[in-house]
Amino acid sequence: MTGIVYSLWLIIIFKKDKVNIMKKLIDCEKGEKVKVLKLATNYDLKQRLISFGIMKDAQLQVLEHAPRKKTIEVKVGKMRIALRAEEAELIEVEEI
């Protein structure tokens, strides 16, 4: 109980100070614009993501969710990329 209160309080504090909270790409809403903080993936997947322009500091916009959020579509620059939920889980982003 105290844990929940504490974390709620933390969120309020952070919101107030407009400090952005790190979150996972999969948790972003449709239309949300975010910046990539870290690719917490294995080597191969990281190379793949980088070749599509998904790398540190890149700006992404969530465009569309497939049924039941199994796949998401993001926009990087002018390119639209489809990612599976499992992969989007590994990309850490922050709001901009």
Place this chain on the structure above:
Amino acid sequence: MNEETKVCPIIANHIKVALVGQPNVGKSMLINSVSNAHLHVGNFSGVTVDKTEVLFDYKHYHFTVVDLPGTYAFTDYTIEERVTRDYLCAEDYDIIINVVDSTNLEKNLQLTAELFTMSKKMVIALNMSDEADKEGIEINAEYMSELLNVSCVKVSAAQKTGIEALINSVIEVHEKPKVEPKLVFSEPVEEEIQKIVAYLKKHKYEAKNSSRNIAINLLKENRKTYEKLHDDPIWIELQPLLIEASKHIELHHDTDDIKEAFAEEYAAFNRGIVAEVVKVKKQEQEKKTLTEKIDSVLIHPLYGIPIFLFLMWGLFQLTFVLGAVPMEWIDGFFGWFGDAIGATIANEDIRSLVVDGLIAGVGAVVLFTPNIIILFIGIALLESTGYMSRVAFLLDGFFHKFGLHGQSFIPLVTGFGCSIPAYMSARILKNDRDRLLTLFIISFMSCGARLPVYVLFAGAFFSEAIAGNVLFAIYITGAILGLIAAKVLKMTAFKGVDEPFVMEMPKYRLPSFKLVWHTVVSKTLMYLKKAGTFIAGATILIWFLSNYPHNAELEKKYDVKIEQAQTADEKVKLTNEFASKNLEQSYLGRIGAFSEPLFRPLGLDWKMAVALETGLAAKEVIVSTLGVLYALGENVDETTYSLKDAIIKNISFASAVAFIVIIMVYLPCFAASVVFTREAGGIKYFFYLLAFTSITAYVLAFLAYHITLLLGY
């Protein structure tokens, strides 16, 4: 691809060009525009999976252009990327044309920056400049050439503008000595490069490439460069230098991966270039683009999948309804042609060979050309508009449940056209297990060659109004069976970790009429050529097997009987009886009789069994075999002969269902099996496929036959 025959005879004035670019930037279209303007197209495939060569002459040069598969970066991610990288690193060529999409320059330059490290002469083709104009994107090509020290030429493959300038630029660059492209890194990286360059210079290390190029490749951990320097005495001192440099750069980029650090370096450099040379006129950033508008409907979480299913259903409806019109003409033509030719041949044996064998058999195959054309147009449209990736996006969640990858969808849909390109396009799947699994499932997607059999049976047993739906149901059932088979295989033979799903969703484009036309025409010609050669040959063989050996005793017996017959009716009856008796004792009849016990539990007679066996050579042969077999059995019947009528008369509905089920599942044609074996990587996989499909087909057909009987049909 036959490379030996395509080498230009004169080496002196010969320029070999490697065409490289990211996927979907219009390389194939560009090569088409270039060669169309100057004759001689080698071969051309809609989606480049193998490298394709095109030869042409311009001014006093022979050009060989090698169209390489699209690649996002120099990784080993997919086989296509491997083909491109291996070619660029190991093969002999004079110059690279790097094709980039003008509307998405920043992303495309990522590959360009990597190409710079190849240390080859290079020209950048700023393709799709017409689209860029429309979107208000203006690129200063001269300034860009100056900044990169590589000539950049604006072209539009679609509008055929700038092609001449591009070729002239290639000649110009070819004639001049090689210049080093400018690629500027951040301060820390430049510092380390300088250190290594200084070291190489100090030890007077001689190489074809510049010291700077070697330094960059060393820092990037390029394996080839390492191999070369590894055996040199300077390596001892170079190694600690490199370790230090890597640490420095990784620290600067806050990563433990030097490749990631370089990717960020390139991205920063490209952003700089784009900021300098690109001007976006209209400031309509916030306004939704057309692609976004279309996407909001087509990949809608709720409507997306129904829309897709509707489109597929529409395609099969069209195939049936629209295809029926020219089919009647073709059918009429071959009927008339057979009679007309038959009347001129006196010898009974030869007449039977030509009319019942050759014309009936080839005619039965040619008859289905309209259906095939419509199907191929549909698939070409799916491919070229960019809708295919959307479907992969929509279906990945669903496919994933069955152990397949969303991108498996692309080879699977291609499989509805022909299994051969489908097997080849499975190369987009990186994970070998995923790829093998997809390869095993492709034959469940009924190919165009199986369409004639379905059309024939659907038309025979159902009214015209619902035949299209039946056709759609057959295809869907095949696809569902494929998914179930995938699940079974995934749980048994192909266990393992799933491959990540990361895929570009290309911009929607109006399909290029020329590209679609080209694909459809070449595929249709291939189909007709097969009908004219392979299938004509097979038909003659089947005719021979079904007519020989002649049984003199039987002939005499029936001749006497027919002579003695009183009425005309009785005569006809006896002649028919003789024909079918004669057929049963023929070679084909014997083969059929031999294998009949195997097919009896499925409700198939020996004629159908034989048709299935000949279908192993090519699926088109099934229809022509049925044509030959039933034509011979009935050839004394004076009424106009129709295969459809013969089928209704001779085959029960339950047997027909079992027959269709086998065709849906069993081994693809001989040519496809060869490609499968090559793509899967070994003859053992062919035997797996043979066992897997045969057993599945047999069991399913057995069930289908008995269930249909139980239901009272």
